[in-house]
Amino acid sequence: MRISPFDAIEGSPYNTVQELNSTQKLVVRDVSLSFPAARGSRVEVLGNVNLAIREGEFCSIVGPSGCGKSTLLSVISGLVKPDSGICELDGKPITLGDPAVGYMFQSDTLLPWATALDNVRFPLIAAGRTDDGLCMSLLKKVGVGQFADAYPWQLSGGMRKRVQLARLLAQQPKVLLMDEPFGALDAQTRLLMQEELLRLWEATGLTVLFVTHDLSEAIGLSDRVMLFSARPGRIKEEYQVEIERPRAIETIVRDPAYNELFVRVWQSLKEEIVLE
Ligand SMILES: Nc1ncnc2c1ncn2[C@@H]1O[C@H](COP(=O)(O)OP(=O)(O)OP(=O)(O)O)[C@@H](O)[C@H]1O
Ligand SMILES: [Mg+2]
Structure with missing residues (x-):
């Protein structure tokens, strides 16, 4: 139609x-x-x-x-x-x-010098807040909870996308x-x-x-x-x-x-x- x-x-x-x-x-x-x-x-x-x-x-x-x-x-x-x-x-x-408005760019936008958890923390820190419980639960929700301390270069393409999704959700x-x-x-x-x-x-x-x-x-x-x-x-x-x-x-x-x-x-x- x-x-x-x-x-x-x-x-x-x-x-x-x-x-x-x-x-x-x-x-x-x-x-x-x-x-x-x-x-x-x-x-x-x-x-x-x-x-x-x-x-x-x-x-x-x-x-x-x-x-x-x-x-x-x-x-x-x-x-x-x-x-x-x-x-x-x-x-x-x-x-x-x-x-x-959460925006997932066409290119990979994880901060290379920050761990997965720090990447997910980023939007909260930018808004003057911290909530590590929320960030960890989002990493778990998208299936990369075990990789919270890994850097982007240590993650596969799929894992990096999952971390980006968690970071996006962290800004609610x-x-x-x-x-x-x-x-x-x-x-x-x-x-x-x-x-x-x-x-x-x-x-x-x-x-x-x-x-x-x-x-x-x-x-x-x-x-x-x-x-x-x-x-x-x-x-x-x-x-x-x-x-x-x-x-x-x-x-x-x-x-x-x-x-x-x-x-x-x-x-x-x-x-x-x-x-x-
Ligand atoms: N900052 C810019 N300065 C000049 N031209 C630009 C700029 N950004 C995009 N363009 C041009 O605008 C057009 C559309 O680009 P855009 O990236 O939005 O296409 P797209 O539909 O997303 O393509 P793709 O499917 O390949 O990702 C292209 O011709 C591109 O060269
Ligand atoms: Mg495009």
């Missing part, structure tokens, strides 16, 4: 922006951004992006490489200022450093922005991490915006998949994932609804992939 992110405004149940805000956790409104390019020109990266995510919803973004997915997450987090448009959490503009966010968090992991570790993220999401009710190149991952995890166009990125299509929960990642690929959706998303995504 194709839906517009602003059906809620255009359709009858919600007639005003205030009503939309009261039902949506995260709203991106008319965000555009360009970067300086060669010989004084500019490259338009985001072109009037609009999206709205309900509280507790798990949404994914898929799109061709270079279409602006990471840039959009940076804009939402407040790290990059858009040329125009606004990003709101609970109806208020998001400010840089808001602990309610309401929204998780996750940029290809499992992209660099081996296939089995990736499946395990997907399962664990689903269980964590089910237990916490967090709102998640998840960027991935992996259509199976997007469909398997999400309530809704948003397909970005080639640059300048904007939402080309949205797909509701009508597969019941709780889901088992290993059996979802046999679900006819999964297969049908995979084909539809891939056919539309293929049109956006431009080989330069």
Whole structure:
């Protein structure tokens, strides 16, 4: 089913922006951004992006490489200022450093000189607090409690992602922005991490915006998949994932609804992939 992110405004149940805000956790409104390019020109990266995510919803973004997915997450987090448009959490503009917005970057961002535990402590220390009990319990929750004293270089890729997840949870966010968090992991570790993220999401009710190149991952995890166009990125299509929960990642690929959706998303995504 194709839906517009602003059906809620255009359709009858919600007639005003205030009503939309009261039902949506995260709203991106008319965000555009360009970067300086060669010989004084500019490259338009985001072109009037609009999206709205309900509280507790798990949404994914898929799109061709270079279409602006990471840039959009940076804009939402407040790290990059858009040329125009606004990003709101609970109806208020998001400010840089808001602990309610947890951002897992595409690259590995653990502090190399700090142990796993110290890395998880970091957001609390930055907020002027300490809570070693919480930090240890988060490391245990993501399955690396025994490695609290290890340094990042002593951990496997999967373990480092787990520590990053624990660090993200330590700031007690309401929204998780996750940029290809499992992209660099081996296939089995990736499946395990997907399962664990689903269980964590089910237990916490967090709102998640998840960027991935992996259509199976997007469909398997999400309530809704948003397909970005080639640059300048904007939402080309949205797909509701009508597969019941709780889901088992290993059996979802046999679900006819999964297969049908995979084909539809891939056919539309293929049109956006431009080989330069
Ligand atoms: N700080 C910057 N200055 C100039 N150009 C930038 C900057 N950040 C991103 N870009 C450009 O913006 C475009 C989108 O980049 P972005 O990293 O958001 O893409 P992406 O969709 O995340 O790609 P991928 O799937 O490969 O991670 C690219 O052409 C990139 O070169
Ligand atoms: Mg990216």
